[in-house]
Amino acid sequence: MTATVIDGKKIAHALRERLKQEVAELAAHHVQPGLAVILVGEDPASHSYVRGKEKACESLGIYSKVYRLPASVSEAELLHTIHELNESSLIHGILVQLPLPSHISESSILLAISPDKDVDGFHLMNVGKLQTGLPTFLPCTPHGVIQLLQYENIPIEGKHAVIVGRSNIVGKPLAALLLQHNATVTICHSKTVHLKNFTKQADILIAAVGKLRMITADMVKSGAAVIDVGINRVNGRLVGDVDFEEVRHVASAITPVPGGVGPMTIAMLLYNTVEAAKRLES
Ligand SMILES: Nc1nc2c(c(=O)[nH]1)N[C@@H](CN(C=O)c1ccc(C(=O)N[C@@H](CCC(=O)O)C(=O)O)cc1)CN2
Secondary structure, eight states, X not given: OOOEEOOHHHHHHHHHHHHHHHHHHHHHTTOOOEXXXXXXXXXXXXXXXXXXXXXXXXXXXXXXXXEEEOTTOOHHHHHHHHHHHHHOSSOSEEEEOSOOOTTSOHHHHHHHSOGGGBTTOOSHHHHHHHHHTOOOOOOHHHHHHHHHHHHTTOOOTXXXXXXXXXXXXXXXXXXXXXXXXXXXXEEEOTTOSSHHHHHTTOSEEEEOSOOTTOBOGGGSOTXXXXXXXXXXXXXXXXXXXXXXXXXXXXXXXXXXXXXXXXHHHHHHHHHHHHHHHHHHHO
């Protein structure tokens, strides 16, 4: 068997084209969605993701403003910036690029963002809404994974989805979303004993740990859909958590890294920003 390679770039592009039209329609009503991005420190990967977000906004006609702050910025200064953005009529979405330096409390910062502008879906209010199935901003990467599965007509309902990784950004919200779509969900993590016994049962296997090529062909059930959320940098190259070259001969569908889930993360952020503008301006 050779798997279908899921083209995240193409799917993200299609979504962005739809959003571009929506932004044009909003412009006709004198509404321009606005996104504020706060970036703290010098992490090159974070700078690159934020540049990607800025460029994506520009290409759709979304206003964006990036606050590039030094790693030495205090929590109080950061909170002050967020409070100002909460009040700004030009800004509909606010996000703080993660990770933050260790002297800043991530939970205090995320709690300060108005839930109505929380386009990452990380505010506790929105986390709670997701868990209880209420409408809210869906975290971008998990939402992107669901969109990829749906675009490829990969059934979710009744299937066993196994997620390797329990982060607040990906693993936990993705489990909630897959449950909403009536999958049976297992979350595995660094303390899971006999990981392979679980991954081998997956109809949909999602790797989100940040460990280079840790999912090998012997860990995958024949015909499974394999979604690789991992981003590992090796000598300047991006490599996922899945051994793509091996696993593609066992799976029925697989996402590459780069060009799989990553582009969907940005597309879903644009989606949430447009949604935020529509809600706040209605
Ligand atoms: N506040 C947030 N911080 C972080 C998030 C997030 O959703 N919100 N997620 C990640 C990083 N991330 C977005 O911020 C992100 C990761 C990857 C990509 C992407 O497009 N990847 C491309 C490759 C890009 C490259 O060449 O470097 C791909 O996989 O094809 C976009 C955004 C952590 N922080």
